Amino acid sequence: xxxxxxxxxxxDNQAVGPCIGLLELASVARGVEAADALLKExxxxxxxxxxxxxxxxxxxxxxxxEDVRIALDRGLEVAGNALVDQLLIPQIHSQVESGxxxxxxHVNGQLDAVGVxxxxxxxxxxQAADVxxxxxxxxxxxxxxxxxxxxxxxxxxxxxxxxVRSSVAAGARSAEQRGQLAEQVVIPRPHASLAVxx
Numbered sequence: 001x002x003x004x005x006x007x008x009x010x011x012d013n014q015a016v017g018p019c020i021g022l023l024e025l026a027s028v029a030r031g032v033e034a035a036d037a038l039l040k041e042x043x044x045x046x047x048x049x050x051x052x053x054x055x056x057x058x059x060x061x062x063x064x065x066e067d068v069r070i071a072l073d074r075g076l077e078v079a080g081n082a083l084v085d086q087l088l089i090p091q092i093h094s095q096v097e098s099g100x101x102x103x104x105x106h107v108n109g110q111l112d113a114v115g116v117x118x119x120x121x122x123x124x125x126x127q128a129a130d131v132x133x134x135x136x137x138x139x140x141x142x143x144x145x146x147x148x149x150x151x152x153x154x155x156x157x158x159x160x161x162x163x164v165r166s167s168v169a170a171g172a173r174s175a176e177q178r179g180q181l182a183e184q185v186v187i188p189r190p191h192a193s194l195a196v197x198x
Contacts, residue, residue, distance in 0.1 A: 032057070113165075114156060115186045121178075131174040
């Protein structure tokens with residue numbers, strides 16, 4: 001894995017949430033301007049503000065629901081037609097933070113089922129992962145955003161077949177409603193050798 005395959009780095013001493021906001025722009029220059037504007041507008045902490053592949057700019061920030069909403073609105077004003085996607089999640093699922101830090105679950109042994117949801121944007125994938133994890137009892141294996149993926153993002157989860165089906169369906173529906181779903185799959189009883197590649 002090269003450095004470009006990693007998610008943007010999150011500070012070790014800063015929690016993700018409980019409320020997060022994210023803006024995804026098609027312009028790096030406008031992204032830097034929007035990041036500055038939203039930081040000046042409200043009391044939020046920037047978790048990362050970085051170019052991602054392929055030439056997009058993504059910023060993730062946290063604070064109170066009110067401050068994140070105010071900051072997001074200001075960022076949207078500055079983003080203008082460079083906006084690709086956005087999100088605001090008041091109570092982010094704890095496994096999403098682990099996924100953003102690339103500290104997902106480690107797969108050992110036979111899995112009952114694996115689900116994957118692939119999206120066209122970072123925001124859609126994070127939102128879909130949050131929805132999926134809140135839908136049923138599943139474990140997040142991985143959450144990859146933008147880098148090394150041509151701008152797309154995806155997450156992988158595991159659990160019992162019925163739970164994985166429910167979670168993937170809910171996450172995919174969330175991305176589809178945004179017009180950002182690329183693909184979804186559920187694999188019941190995956191081959192044992194697949195686990196080492198997840």
